[in-house]
Amino acid sequence: MKYWVICDYRENLKNYSESDEKLYNDHPARKNILEIIRGINSLGYECDYFGGIPELVHAVDNHTTFENCMFLNFTDGMDQSYSRVQAPVLLDLLKVPYSGSDVFPSVIMNNKYFCKQALLNNGIVTAKSCIANSYIPLDFKDLSSWKFPLFVKPNCEGSSLGISSKSVCHTMAETKNRVEELQNEFGEVIIEEFIYGVDITNYLIGNPGNYYINDVITAELFDQSPYTIYDSKMKHDKLRTLYLNEEKIPIKTLKNIQQQSIEIAQILGARDICRIDYRLNLDTQEFSFIEINSAPRFSSTSEAGFIAYKRNIKFNDMLLYYIKAFNDRISLI
Incomplete structure (x- = not known):
């Protein structure tokens, strides 16, 4: 059995760092993925790098079939919205076993607001929130009864992208400005009551x-x-x-x-x-x-x-737990 690692490297994607000398975005660095591959091989498993979303798209387009192998999904996808859903969709199309959450759970988890709504219905405590996007404009009158400060951030991003000191808004004017800034850059934002x-x-x-x-x-x-x-x-x-x-x-x-x-x-x-x-x-x-x-x-x-x-x-022990979790689940299917 061979393991193929799926990942899109940080070095190949958009840089959100304010400094040209530093690289930062919501993706793993190449050295991190090489570390994982070396670690899995050292545990006695056969493991290699397959590629990222472009390589998966190519495999789907060419109706590639795979035998005696499983895929380890470490990618956040590319730079589009709902990027974490891309790999599960493509891996499902390829009909191969893969680690991590499948399509629908990944969609829900990728959307902070709707994830909160799903959990609120199950009794999980979370901050009061709403979203704003091109389809759901924000009525700031609705926020007048909320408890300030408010916290504004992208709804579908990770790694603190779009979050700065300006995200904590103490007035309605600050909230309006921050919502507009983040909508222009990320499209959809979530507004929450700030939690101390x-x-x-x-x-x-x-x-x-x-x-x-x-x-x-x-x-x-x-x-x-x-x-x-x-x-x-x-x-x-x-x-x-x-x-x-x-x-x-x-x-x-x-x-x-x-x-x-x-x-x-x-x-x-x-x-x-x-x-x-x-x-x-x-x-x-x-x-x-x-x-x-x-x-x-x-x-x-x-x-x-x-x-x-x-x-x-050892870090390799953490890798072994991950492989075991994946293998345990697959063996029950």
Whole structure:
């Protein structure tokens, strides 16, 4: 059995960095994917790089068939809207087994607003929100009763793209300006009531009945003023301190977050791997769902690597958990 890695490299796509000397976008770097391939090969599996979305499109167009192989999906797709859905659609057309969530769950998880609505109907606490796009214009009168500040960001992007200090809007005028700016660049935006607290993320590897990894990471920003948010520059420069599980969170809160994350993953149909983000009020220990990523970054320098370091295991062990989660699920089909 051979594993083919699917990924579109950061180096081949649009650069969102403000500096010409730095490259930043919502995609893995080439070195990260090579690290994954080397790691999987070192575990005794046959693994190689297949390509990204262009190569999958070419395979579909040519009615290519595949035998005795499975695909590991690490791509965020290209630069279009709903990019994370592209690989699952194409892999379904090719009728090959692949890791990660399939088409419909990926669509829902890629849309922050509708994902929130689905979870609200299942009792998950999340901030009050609405969307604005070319089909759904925003009536700012509707926001007059909302609790300021408001938080404005792209609805279908990741990696903090489009997020800056201007995203925290204390007045209606600031909100209007930010909505207009982000609509011009990204098309669709989500407006939320701002949630005070720290950023936490729950990283899951596994499937119902067997989660190999269910760890919560708390991010403490270097700038701890109440309105500081983790923007794209901070993310690029890693301007935060990370803590794992009970290093920062009481055990009771930790268990509640971990259990809710499993519930969310199962409600949405996430497969094999996902990352669920929350905001946690350290005083009240109340937490609110922010968003879920169906294809979280997987490298020795990402959350996966941090968890491995804190657990005193090798990064290749994290890769093995991922392969096992995928294989366990496929064997049940």
